Amino acid sequence: MASVLIVDDEKSIRFVLGEYLREDGHDVLAAEDAERALAALTETQIDVVVTDVILPRISGVELLARIKARYPRTQVIMMTGEPTVETASEAVRTGAHDYLPKPVPEDAILKAVNGAAKVKILEDEREQLAEENRRYQENLETLVSQHTEALRQSEERYRALVDHSPLGIVVEGTGGLSLINQTMGTMLGLTGEDSSAIFFRDLARPKDAEELERRLAAVRTGQKNVAQGETTLLATDDTELIVEFVAVPFAAEGEAALQIAVRNITQERQLERQLRQSQKMDAIGHLAGGVAHDFNNLLMVMTACTQFIADVVPADSPVSRDIRELRDATRRATDLTRQLLAFSRQQVLEPQVLDLNRAVEGIRKMLGRLLGEDIQFTFEPAATGPMVQADPGQLEQVIMNLAVNARDAMPGGGNLVLATTLETLDEEKEFCASALAQVAPGKYACLKVTDCGTGMTETVLQKVFEPFFTTKERGKGTGLGLATVYGIVRQHGGAIAVESEVGSGTAFYVFLPLAQGAQTTSEVAESLVPGANPGETILFVEDETSVRRVTSRYLEQMGYSVIVAESGETALELAEEHPGKIDLVLTDVILTGMDGKCLADELTSRYADTRILFASGYAGDRLSAHGVTMDAVNFINKPFTRQKLAGRIRDVLDA
Template identity: 40%
Template sequence: MKERRDWNQMRDSIIGLGEESSRRTYYPELLARVTQLEAAQESLRQSEANLRVLFNSLHDAVIVHDFEGRVLEVNDAMLAMYGVDQKSCRTYNLMDYSAPSVGDQGLEAKFHEIWSTLRSEGHALFRWKARRPLSPGLDFDVEVSLRQAFWFGQEAVVAVVRDISERLRLEAMLHQAQKLDSLGQLAGGVAHDTNNMLGVIIGYTDLLLEDAPAATPLANDLEQIRKAALHSADLTRQLLAFARKQPINPQVVDLNVLVESTHKMLRRLIGEQHALVWKPSTTLWSVWIDPSQVDQIVTNLAVNARDALGSGGTITLETANVQVDETYAHQHPDAKPGDYVVLTVTDDGHGMTPEVQARIFDPFFTTKGLGRGTGLGLATVYGIVRQNEGFISVYSALGEGTTFRIHLPKHLGENPGAQEAEVALKGGKETLLLVEDEEALLELAQRILEGAGYRVMSSSRPIEALHLMETNSEPIALLVTDLIMPGLNGSELYQRIHASRPEVRPLFLSGYPADTITLQELSEKRAGFLQKPFTRPALLAKVREILDA
């Protein structure tokens, strides 16, 4: 009040004294006060500008709105997030910025429920499906934090909105990786025990087939047993491929050559009612991959495409060189920037819904009828591609078909040379040390090797095998050992033997080697590897190959 009275007195005095006298008497004070007022106004403008800078520097969107859903103020992050500008943002209300998964009336009721909670508790935090008003089909997930406030004297709500789409994608990837790891643990146990038993079945069947007269009911029955056992082994390998635990023998390959070699098989596989189109790139980079894995990729994708076509349609296979940049890699979390060879498999079938697309790589997930699929085909493809440092992109829509693009890294090194010549199936007279903790498989392998002329020292326990080595002075040409055993694993057993007898070469047997030994270690140890379950010819050929190397 004192300040206002002083100003009134100054006004009256100025009028009474006249211009000249009032200028001399009050002008200095008036100027000082006007200067103070201008300084205060400038300070207020600076403060407001600073607050605006802070407001617009926030990464999260901020929306100030009333309890009717009308927008009062927004920051720059909100404009970018929702695709609007300062002029248009207030023409929309909160309903326009939300994706109505429960209909407009249900959405309005949901707003009132949230605001009721906000009034009673003073704050609220929840997830929401947001929408860009100018791009209705591009909904996205957000996390919203609400606080009750007053805005220019009226009751209002301050909403801080965070786009969590990327976080949810990464969480989904983590969930997928965890499922992959869990299945890997399961696959490892299944592969180790099941492959041992399958090896016994296949091995003894091979021995019986040698003695069975050809073209007899007995020989036919034995062939059926062998065929069923090998099919079971293929299922185990599919589990391992999905879990990225499958033993592999990568080589430098031309994808065009490998896909071309499967053409006749694919023609029979998809049937005459479907067209198969092959479009190889004229200049294609090499890739580093096990050729058998390419067969698995092509076969599984072709079968998947065939089943999507129904009574007729076209399957197209293409190859190309592609450079993946940072922008594309950011949009596809599995991808890394670099050069890739891309195998594309496209069908013009019925396509997939987004819900199905989200699960196509899940193990045992299938949309096929009972008995028509294991649900491991695409899971196998996923595991193989990831094992080889690649990634997959999928494009599909109902009624528009499906496209799978398999990206495999361009090979930058030289080809160390794959073993192409088949090793003759023959035996020998050398002494071998055989170690296998599964008694039935130990007995079978010993019988096969001794039947081929080798002298075999065998043991089911690694420690006992070391004792055999120490108490026997005769030269041992080869250690044939299981990789996964109690006490000492096969790699550790070889290290102990190598310390005293460096001339001994190892041949490791396993259906699940990934957590025990790597390809690099196999190379460093000059070791051989034979995947379980193995056949009699495969065992004899691998033993002879290592001894003759």
């Protein structure tokens, strides 16, 4: 039931109406004027006010207006003993629920109050709903705001993750690339503005674009869930980048798209290519070294037999000319073998501490004659000559071969610049990359040879140091020039790199370790060497029959007593059986069965005064593996002449 306030200045009316309403179950309050009514409203929640129009001081209509202003949901029923149209109209306009003429019958007051109470209930419910709606709206707005902020922050985090990802990331929609992250932009030199109306395939090298698009299309059409592979992209400066890519479906702003992640593997592929090249060069080097060793044994026999014939043929004999031709041919064959050994890093070196500037100056005139008048030769020396430890003859061969290669690359003439510098090898310099695959980072003496010739393609660059590879016409080149340079440089502990562009020219960089000391090795004079002292005996060990035969003949011609053995085991037996002193053991290093070093160790342990001289057509690592160093005094390299062998024997015996 409702709470009802009756306002009338007549007590009897307040009483009668109050009784009606109480009997109907309502809570009733009464006030004799508007002031008391307003006070009651402030103290108690009133649902319905029943008021007379005519009240002392403040009229019922004015009271109605004040109630509606303060308590808009409180229902007001007006009563009057003198009803007029004007009063009724004003009451309705001001918000009265009902207008009753006095005297008010019981049924009329109950009907009016019950109706007003229902309206009040509905008004309260409506207000409650409105309040709940406002709170819901506020909560909804707060939630939307929070979710919007969370989404914004999430997008910012996602964008930051995408931008700072080590992978290049792009999103490709129907209209082109809609997103390019910072890594991708830096990789290719792109900005967001550059991505309008271009697709991922447009970033590829033209010859790769069709295959790339075929793979991406398979994901767009749903034939595949993912596309991945390797391709080559072009940066804005036309630099080619080898990349791995993975493309997956992606919903971007409601439309189907592709998200493509890219990893730059250019450096990896370059390192792999350099490793393969290094392994290939090593394999070819081992092959070349083996061929050269076998060929040296043949040359040894040819050289010796030529000498034997020359010893018995008079100088004025017609055969002497043939002998000289044969000797010249064997010398050229020996030089060719040396080039193979140089490439395979098995050449015997005689290193000295050299000023690189002076080394170039020493052959400058020779270079000028070699290059010809149509080549403008310029030497740009370092301010202070870089000091290197190198074999002078081998270093000259490096310079000459590179100069000749540059000359041949400029058939119409041009400029050749040879420069010496101190260079620091590090990964930041592009031309250092291939050199760092050969040596450790650090400071090196650098010899740079630059031409303005025809240049080389990428295919030629991959094979430029391979032996017998040449781009020259048949008969105009052996293909050993640059291979020899490569072998000499690597045997000296250095590195070589090349840069070339078709139509612009080529630059070769030779990096040599800086000299650490002033050690030198002098050549053995090969003229007028003494023979044997009376009674000197040599035990000669060689498993190659022809070499064993001609070398023992050499030794006999020098006046030595010679004991010949074909193996280490036989040599030990012969030494045990020999009644006298063995002054020197001349042994090949690599023998069938017991090798030369083991034989030497065994003999010197038995006969402390016996001297050892090693011989071999191998050098470098092959000798080191057997405990022999090729720069030692007690070593001679095959093929050797009679004069050189005689001199080296005396060096060992007279030491």
